[in-house]
Amino acid sequence: MKLNHMNLCVTDLSEAIMFFQSLFDFQLIEQKGTAIAVMEDGHGFTLVLSSMPTSLDEDYRYPKDFHIGFYMDTKTEVDEFHKKLEAFGTASGHVPKMMRGGYTLYFSALNGILFEVTCFC
Structure with a gap:
């Protein structure tokens, strides 16, 4: 069995995309507006970034x-x-x-x- 993806909820999707691209060499594969981004690490792992609902941003x-x-x-x-x-x-x-x-x-x-x-x- 192999872990192949993870969904990470973030408060700022654009910041998270830049962070994973710049520091961990993930590549952006697909983005759906400000709601979701799909990234890959080049080694078979997919990272899905999802925007947290704005009602949760400050408290979560x-x-x-x-x-x-x-x-x-x-x-x-x-x-x-x-x-x-x-x-x-x-x-x-x-x-x-x-x-x-x-x-x-x-x-x-x-x-x-x-x-x-x-x-x-």
């Missing part, structure tokens, strides 16, 4: 421990990603460090979604 937050994780092959790649993240204007307030058996960077973006970029090397 993902649960504290919810996060999206990405694996990298080397510590250098994690460090380079951290530099890319800062250049993009998403300062994490953290630097990558060894934790739980991996070299890991945690940061929040897109209105509070937690991201993890890790190398188990």
Whole structure:
């Protein structure tokens, strides 16, 4: 069995598209106005971004421990990603460090979604 897609609800669809294109190299496959965008990572995974209803924007937050994780092959790649993240204007307030058996960077973006970029090397 293989996970092939995920739907992520976001408060700003345009911002989320740019974020995943610029930082994680996702490609936009299809967009339906300001409601939905379909993106692919080039490795068989599809990310569907859905706009949250405006009535939820201010009050809704993902649960504290919810996060999206990405694996990298080397510590250098994690460090380079951290530099890319800062250049993009998403300062994490953290630097990558060894934790739980991996070299890991945690940061929040897109209105509070937690991201993890890790190398188990």
